[in-house]
Amino acid sequence: MPDIDPTAIDHLDDDEPPRPRRKGIYILPNLFTLAALFGGFYAIVMAMNGQFEQAAVGVFCAMVLDSLDGRVARMTNTQSAFGEQMDSLSDMVSFGAAPALIAYEWALKDLGKPGWIAAFVYCSGAALRLARFNTNIAVVDKRFFQGLPSPAAAAVVMGLIWVVTDLGETARSIPGMVWLTFAFTLYAGLTMVTNIPFYSFKDVNFRRTVPFIAIVAIALGIAVITIHPPIVLFGIFVAYGVSGYGVYVWKRMKGKPVSVISTSTDEPDERGLHR
Numbered sequence: 001m002p003d004i005d006p007t008a009i010d011h012l013d014d015d016e017p018p019r020p021r022r023k024g025i026y027i028l029p030n031l032f033t034l035a036a037l038f039g040g041f042y043a044i045v046m047a048m049n050g051q052f053e054q055a056a057v058g059v060f061c062a063m064v065l066d067s068l069d070g071r072v073a074r075m076t077n078t079q080s081a082f083g084e085q086m087d088s089l090s091d092m093v094s095f096g097a098a099p100a101l102i103a104y105e106w107a108l109k110d111l112g113k114p115g116w117i118a119a120f121v122y123c124s125g126a127a128l129r130l131a132r133f134n135t136n137i138a139v140v141d142k143r144f145f146q147g148l149p150s151p152a153a154a155a156v157v158m159g160l161i162w163v164v165t166d167l168g169e170t171a172r173s174i175p176g177m178v179w180l181t182f183a184f185t186l187y188a189g190l191t192m193v194t195n196i197p198f199y200s201f202k203d204v205n206f207r208r209t210v211p212f213i214a215i216v217a218i219a220l221g222i223a224v225i226t227i228h229p230p231i232v233l234f235g236i237f238v239a240y241g242v243s244g245y246g247v248y249v250w251k252r253m254k255g256k257p258v259s260v261i262s263t264s265t266d267e268p269d270e271r272g273l274h275r
Contacts, residue, residue, distance in 0.1 A: 026078035032069035033083065033090050036062040040094025043158075047102040055102050056162035060233065062094040063151045088130050095150035096126030099157045100185070106161050107171035107181040118182050122157070122189030126150045129192035136261070144197040144260040148241060152198070153188035156241045159234030160184050166230045191241065197251070197260045198244040 039062030046055040069087060073079045100123040108115030129147055133140075140146055160181060164174065171177045225232045251258045 029069045029073035029078055029083050032065050033086050036065035036094055037090040040098040043098045047105045052106050052161055053165040056158040059154050059158045091150055095154040096123050099154040103157050103185050107178045110178050118185045122185045125189035125192040139261050141260045142202050145200050146260045147194050148191040153192050155237035156188045157184055159237055162230040163234050196244040197247050
């Protein structure tokens with residue numbers, strides 16, 4: 001039996017292509033994402049059955065779950081590319097398609113063509129906003145969102161529906177409510193695709209120690225919300241929905257850059273974005 005040259009074996013091993021690493025799918029954060037997706041799907045089903053208050057609650061529950069999946073992934077070190085894509089698809093259903101369809105069923109269909117155009121503007125705005133967020137995530141200032149985030153846009157539209165239905169009214173029983181829904185839907189859809197900076201709260205570190213007064217303020221905030229959740233939550237998200245324009249005006253007055261794109265201009269595609 002001829003001797004085998006060990007260097008030849010090593011050489012053969014070197015010629016073999018490296019085996020690609022397996023991309024894992026973590027169950028815990030994706031459970032929250034699936035639950036948020038279910039919230040959006042549930043909202044659509046409830047709207048089809050004419051139960052618009054439950055539809056609004058479904059979207060708000062999806063918002064809470066959507067805010068948790070990323071935090072859970074970071075806390076447990078289970079981030080994955082699969083989770084990121086899954087989160088975007090879930091957001092498109094829960095905060096893009098669902099609010100547009102619910103608003104259309106609730107009020108906008110009475111307007112005919114302008115109604116479904118407003119619903120489409122909102123839905124397409126959510127899709128464009130999510131696509132831009134995914135592509136600009138490496139160059140955007142983490143303290144601000146570029147345009148109104150889709151969960152907040154959904155809260156503005158669904159909050160209006162929740163408040164009115166909670167009062168026992170419908171879009172047709174209140175004069176001008178159909179057109180107000182039209183205006184809210186258009187505003188939310190178009191604001192998602194602007195470059196207006198909206199504070200992201202991502203620089204808030206919950207692991208650091210905080211003053212005792214901060215805990216008291218959080219407790220008071222929860223107590224205020226429980227007084228009447230539809231009106232309080234609607235007021236909070238409407239205020240947030242216009243806050244970006246206040247930040248924009250304030251930065252302009254101070255002569256500060258209003259773009260949330262980071263200041264690096266190494267990439268040619270980033271030229272002109274730092275004004």
